[in-house]
Amino acid sequence: xxxxxxxxxxxxxxxxxxxxxxxxxxxxxxxYLFWYVQSPGQGLQLLLKYFSGDTLVQGIKGxxxxxxxxxxxxxLRKPSVHWSDAAEYFCAVSGGATNKLIFGTGTLLAxxx
Amino acid sequence: DAGVxxxxxxxxxxxxxxxxxxxxxxxxxxxxxxxxxxxxxxLELLIYxxxxxxxxxxxxxxxRFSAKMPNASFSTLKIxxxxxxxxxxxxxxxxxxxxxxxxxxxxxxxxx
Numbered sequence: 001x002x003x004x005x006x007x008x009x010x011x012x013x014x015x016x017x018x019x020x021x022x023x024x025x026x027x028x029x030x031x032y033l034f035w036y037v038q039s040p041g042q043g044l045q046l047l048l049k050y051f052s053g054d055t056l057v058q059g060i061k062g063x064x065x066x067x068x069x070x071x072x073x074x075x076l077r078k079p080s081v082h083w084s085d086a087a088e089y090f091c092a093v094s095g096g097a098t099n100k101l102i103f104g105t106g107t108l109l110a111x112x113x
Numbered sequence: 114d115a116g117v118x119x120x121x122x123x124x125x126x127x128x129x130x131x132x133x134x135x136x137x138x139x140x141x142x143x144x145x146x147x148x149x150x151x152x153x154x155x156l157e158l159l160i161y162x163x164x165x166x167x168x169x170x171x172x173x174x175x176x177r178f179s180a181k182m183p184n185a186s187f188s189t190l191k192i193x194x195x196x197x198x199x200x201x202x203x204x205x206x207x208x209x210x211x212x213x214x215x216x217x218x219x220x221x222x223x224x225x
Binding site for chain 1: 117144146155156158161163168169204206208212213214215216217218219
């Protein structure tokens, strides 16, 4: 069955520190992978996507993610976190015959001054 | 582009009342998705349309829920009768290819 696992429910980092949010997926075919961010009371904003090609993808707001097929992972990274990055982050997978997005449960990021 | 537009942003209603949520997708997008987000269940896909035709409604929880897309620029999600357990944030999203989805700001529904 298709699934997405975000093992970290809540992460706290200091402003200026580096960040890595983990995402593992289970998908039978070549996946299409996404990271979305949701600020409180807001909708989901697309940060970046991977369809094919270069396994390191760049997104908005200084985020990047690396697709590792051997590990079934698509981790999100940022070298230096800003206080405005505090939000909930969702990893999602789609592809194949269905256009459905399967979301992970989300990781809530808190940023300490 | 204005993005996906949803109305109302907040809705408070009493149990048993009919609720209608509205969505205007991004112009030119041919896929439209309805999601529900709760603390307990996270983000759930309710139904999605392609070229105004419902493709998969397996996520619609009960017959009390119905969705329509009469044209390419408008969709509704109706709950009749509403129940307290329907309280959630409902999101609409649209896509031009079915993969990269753009979300609206959501409608926060409270059923008392």
